[in-house]
Amino acid sequence: MDTSKKTLIVFSGDLDRAIAAFIIATGAAAMGDEVTMFFTFWGLNILRKPHAPRHHKDLLQGLFGAMMPRGSLHLGLSRMNFWGLGPRMMRSVMRQHNVMSLEELMASAREQGVKLIACKMSMDLLGFSEDELIDGLDYVGVATYLGEADQASVNLFV
Amino acid sequence: MDTSKKTLIVFSGDLDRAIAAFIIATGAAAMGDEVTMFFTFWGLNILRKPHAPRHHKDLLQGLFGAMMPRGSLHLGLSRMNFWGLGPRMMRSVMRQHNVMSLEELMASAREQGVKLIACKMSMDLLGFSEDELIDGLDYVGVATYLGEADQASVNLFV
């Protein structure tokens, strides 16, 4: 085991949980840790490009894709969402307190070398192709996650 | 510590989180790991038999039991449930992509020797007797979980 390794499974696509995940990830990276974030299910929405090219999809995937948030800027809160007012309030308060926005946290994570991984199987299920997600991701399966987690000192499911 | 051991606490009774938990569990088991899944609170619904014998219960437990999903086939999604349409869509997409259904994942987990444990205290609270849950479970308390988790390299709360 290597105490300088951490992994996070980001299953949730809620703004609040995404912020928590990236604060942990960037905090660990700032301390010199090697961090891997594995995005699966709704967590993939965090990685969507707002204006992605459209592909032919079957009906169900098209429906999922159309109804889910298109990228980090469109995520809702897990609590007190109030039809989109909650996320605005949260973002506004974060600005006032000079806390980095989710988008700044994501940029900081990448600058610090946090590995962002998209779960291939979830992409298939939700109908996301690689060019619909932000650039610079790895695309892997659960075996790769497990390999990383085995060597890490902290593994969280968010 | 033994890097070939993993534990999952399955607290959630959502279809999507149940699928994620069993994909991780079966993935780890396929790599030769010893996996223990500890089902607690709503997670116990995943293990309910659809047509279980009825027992005399007090009013509150009867209410809980009547209103919660009766087994894996009746679980909802944590997001985009749409009064039961979401789970059907998810299951349909999984079939199209040759991903094992939750029920197949559960069968595979058992074949691979994944240990399925039901939290005794949660069973008491929600009023589930042993014959209302699928066969072949262990029934233990939190101390047993903690003992297993101490020896595992990966411990997740789903």
Added chain:
Amino acid sequence: MDTSKKTLIVFSGDLDRAIAAFIIATGAAAMGDEVTMFFTFWGLNILRKPHAPRHHKDLLQGLFGAMMPRGSLHLGLSRMNFWGLGPRMMRSVMRQHNVMSLEELMASAREQGVKLIACKMSMDLLGFSEDELIDGLDYVGVATYLGEADQASVNLFV
């Protein structure tokens, strides 16, 4: 790594998840483990005093504060909340089965030396001052959590 150390991030402010977190924490403490609970985001609501002094807050924080539950007695369930009926049912069933209430679990955790930590940044965001939260907490940032988690054998995100 020290197998006698455990950490929990309590992100959720749901009654059911809070109970699960404190059952794990007190169970581990009863086995002689050193346990740290790190409360962040909605999890801070668990630690609110019911009748805290009011401070001047900006509008958004005031709104958040007014709409979120004021302490452990006012938490809702993540599922089957039914406008507050669910938590009453859960508490009633717990009493019938001689399971400690959340408040008793919290008291027991403190008696057993479980370290309760409030995330400073989340306090800023949600506008909680120290005297609005129960006494005897530590107030730290993510770096402190990561330092503890690195040395622990079990780290969960609830």
